[in-house]
Amino acid sequence: MAFKCQRESWLQQFTTRVVSCCPAELSTETGGKKEILQGYHVILEDTILFPEGGGQPDDRGFINDTPVLRVTRQGPDALHFIQMPLEPGSEVQLVLDWNRRFDHMQQHSGQHLITALADLMFGFKTTSWELGRLRSTIELDTPSMAADQVAALExxxxxxxRARVPVVVRELAVGDPDIELVRSRGLPDDHTGPVRIISIEGIDANMCCGTHVSNLSDLQVRYWGRLGHCSPRFEALD
Known part of the structure; x- marks a missing residue:
C-alpha cells in the first residue's frame, strides 16, 4: 500500500481517474443521533486522501466539487464515500482539507518522537495511542511517571x-533485512506493496502507514488568537 498521499504528504491537489463507483452506505452519528447516508464508494487510480489506518483518522476533501465524507482502505484500494455518482474512466480533481491533514501529520510525527524518547530515556514502551481532535493520548507501560521524568521528556x-531534525520516509520491499531493524507491530494481513519506514534521524525508525511532517521543526504549536512562546505539554495520568 503506497498511495500518493503517503509518497507526497504535502500535496494538496491532484488529478486522477475513476476506476469504479459502486452504491454504498455510510453510518454516521451526530449529537447522539445515528443516520445512514446513501452514496457511493469510489476507487481512484491514486489518491491524496489518506484512508484511516495506523492510529491516524482519514482525510476529508473534495472530488471535483463533491465532499468526501469518509476514506477507508480495502486491501490495496482506498474507498472514497461520496453522495454523487462518478463515471468510471472520467478524470477528476482531488482537493485536500489541508488544515485537518496537517494537524494529523503534526500529531502523528509528535507521537513518534515522544514514543521514541520515552523508550530511549526511561525504557517506557508505548502500548497504545489515540489521535484526537484537541489532543493525542499516548499510553506508556508504566504505572506512573515522576515529575522530573515528565519535565526531562518535555x-x-x-x-x-529546535534542532530541526529531519523526518525521512523510506519504502522497502517486503523481506528486506532492514525491516527487522525498526520498531513494528507487524503488517496487516491484507497488506500489499512496499513497507514504509518513518525515520527521525538519529532517534527512531518505525514502520508506519501514516502521513508525517518532513522536519521536527514543523511540530510548532498553534496560536489561538495571540502570539507568544509555547512548547509541547505533557500530563502524567495516574
Whole structure:
C-alpha cells in the first residue's frame, strides 16, 4: 500500500481517474443521533486522501466539487464515500482539507518522537495511542511517571524540535533485512506493496502507514488568537 498521499504528504491537489463507483452506505452519528447516508464508494487510480489506518483518522476533501465524507482502505484500494455518482474512466480533481491533514501529520510525527524518547530515556514502551481532535493520548507501560521524568521528556522533545531534525520516509520491499531493524507491530494481513519506514534521524525508525511532517521543526504549536512562546505539554495520568 503506497498511495500518493503517503509518497507526497504535502500535496494538496491532484488529478486522477475513476476506476469504479459502486452504491454504498455510510453510518454516521451526530449529537447522539445515528443516520445512514446513501452514496457511493469510489476507487481512484491514486489518491491524496489518506484512508484511516495506523492510529491516524482519514482525510476529508473534495472530488471535483463533491465532499468526501469518509476514506477507508480495502486491501490495496482506498474507498472514497461520496453522495454523487462518478463515471468510471472520467478524470477528476482531488482537493485536500489541508488544515485537518496537517494537524494529523503534526500529531502523528509528535507521537513518534515522544514514543521514541520515552523508550530511549526511561525504557517506557508505548502500548497504545489515540489521535484526537484537541489532543493525542499516548499510553506508556508504566504505572506512573515522576515529575522530573515528565519535565526531562518535555525538555528533550523541545530540544529535538529546535534542532530541526529531519523526518525521512523510506519504502522497502517486503523481506528486506532492514525491516527487522525498526520498531513494528507487524503488517496487516491484507497488506500489499512496499513497507514504509518513518525515520527521525538519529532517534527512531518505525514502520508506519501514516502521513508525517518532513522536519521536527514543523511540530510548532498553534496560536489561538495571540502570539507568544509555547512548547509541547505533557500530563502524567495516574
Amino acid at each position: 525538555q528533550s522533545v523541545n530540544e529535538k524540535i
